Amino acid sequence: xxxxxxxxxxxxxxxxxHATVINPGGAVVPxxxxxxxxxxxxxxxxxxxxxEFSAIPPDISGSYxxxxxxxxxxxFGAYDTTLVLELTVGPGTGPVERATLGYFGNIQTxxxxxxxxxxxxxxxxxSSNPSTVIGFNFTGLTPGQVETLVVYTSVTGAEPGxxxxxxxxTAGDAVGISVLVPExxxxxxxxxxxxxxxxxxxxRKRRAQxxx
Numbered sequence: 001x002x003x004x005x006x007x008x009x010x011x012x013x014x015x016x017x018h019a020t021v022i023n024p025g026g027a028v029v030p031x032x033x034x035x036x037x038x039x040x041x042x043x044x045x046x047x048x049x050x051x052e053f054s055a056i057p058p059d060i061s062g063s064y065x066x067x068x069x070x071x072x073x074x075x076f077g078a079y080d081t082t083l084v085l086e087l088t089v090g091p092g093t094g095p096v097e098r099a100t101l102g103y104f105g106n107i108q109t110x111x112x113x114x115x116x117x118x119x120x121x122x123x124x125x126x127s128s129n130p131s132t133v134i135g136f137n138f139t140g141l142t143p144g145q146v147e148t149l150v151v152y153t154s155v156t157g158a159e160p161g162x163x164x165x166x167x168x169x170t171a172g173d174a175v176g177i178s179v180l181v182p183e184x185x186x187x188x189x190x191x192x193x194x195x196x197x198x199x200x201x202x203x204r205k206r207r208a209q210x211x212x
Contacts, residue, residue, distance in 0.1 A: 018031045018032070018033045018112055019031070019033075019075040019110035019112055019152050020110055020111050020112065020124075021108070021109070021110045022109055022110060022111050022124055022125075022126045023126065023131075024106065024127070024128045024129075024131030025126065025127070025128030025131065026125070026126050027123055027124070027125045027126075028123065029121075029124070030112050030113050030121055030123075030124050031112055032112065032113055032114065032115040032117075032120065033112045033113070033114060033115065033150065034114070034115050035114075036069075036082065036084045036112070036114060036148065036150045037069045037071040037072070037074075037084065038071060038072035038074075039072065040072050041069045041070060041071045041072050041073075041082070042069065042070045043067060043068070043069055044069060044081065044157065045067070045068045045158045045159070045160065045177055046065065046066070046067045046068075047066050047067075047160060047175060048063070048064065048065040049064060049174055049175065050062070050063050050064075050174075051166045053166070053167070053168060059094060059168075060089070060090075060093045060094050060095075060096055060166065060168045061093050062088045062089045062090035062093070062096070062166070063088045063090070064085060064086065064087050064088070064166065066083065066084070066085045066101070066164060066176055066177050067084045067177075068081055068083055068158035068177050068179070069081065069082045069083075069084065070156065074152050074153075075110055076152060076153065077154065079156060080152070080153060080154055080155060080156055081153045081156055081157060081158055081179050082151070082152050082153070083101065083150070083151040083153070083158075083177060083179070084148065084150050085101060085148070085149045085150075085164070086146065086147070087099055087141070087146070087148075087149070087166065088146050089141045089142060089143050089144065089145050089146075090143060091143045091144065093143055094168050095140030095141055095142050095168065096138065096166055096167065097137065097138055097139075097167060098137050098165075098166075098167040098169065099136050099138075099147070099149060099164075099165070099166050099167065100133050100134065100135035100136075100163070100165045100167070101133070101134060101135075101162070101163060101164050101165070101176050102133040102134060102163040102176070103133070103162055103163055103178050103179075104126075104131065104133070104151075104153065104179065105130070105131070106130075106131055107153055107155050107179070108153070108154035109126065109151055109152060109154070110151070110152040111124045111134065111136070111149070111150065111151055111152070112149075112150040112152075113136070113149050114148035114149075114150065117147045118141065118145035118146055119138055119139065119141060119145065119147065121137060121138055121147075121149070122137045122138060123136075123137050124136050124137070125137070132163075134151055136149050153179050155179050155180060156180065157180035158177050158178065158179050159177070159178055159180055160175070160177065160178070161175070161177070162176040162177045162178030163176050163178070164176030164177075
């Protein structure tokens with residue numbers, strides 16, 4: 001039993017070591033990983049489609065698949081949401097130089113990319129105000145190449161919408177996935193609810209104490 005626990009702990013530590021934390025306003029070089037999510041991780045949502053941007057030559061086009069997982073080995077917590085974006089560059093187009101995705105609000109995030117990707121990202125950035133968008137930069141993904149990018153988050157759940165942009169140095173937008181982040185009003189309600197429960201618990205505890 002001890003050896004099994006040790007193996008699980010070492011596996012989790014390896015995942016954490018390869019997830020590069022990226023803070024608001026930060027810039028990092030992502031580490032490569034072999035597997036994006038742990039075994040038994042459940043798919044929360046998958047979105048796929050084609051992208052095309054032809055406003056400024058050279059044109060770019062291709063396809064993408066973005067999947068949100070309740071990840072058993074997420075470095076922030078078991079079953080927190082991990083986003084995996086697989087990007088394929090279409091034939092006969094210019095190189096893709098950047099891919100951005102969001103929204104992440106003020107939650108904690110970390111980034112990686114699969115070792116099976118065609119090229120290594122030259123870096124990743126996160127916007128500072130608001131700190132919602134994470135972008136991966138490339139020297140240039142060429143036709144036929146495939147890139148798999150990973151963003152770990154410290155929250156659970158996902159919903160359609162969000163933001164996804166495949167760029168040739170300018171812009172090109174597509175739909176994406178948004179992780180579930182409580183709104184400030186909801187956070188206030190949650191805080192108030194917990195405070196009320198705490199007060200009721202303390203009151204009941206005092207009543208249960210014997211009178212000396």
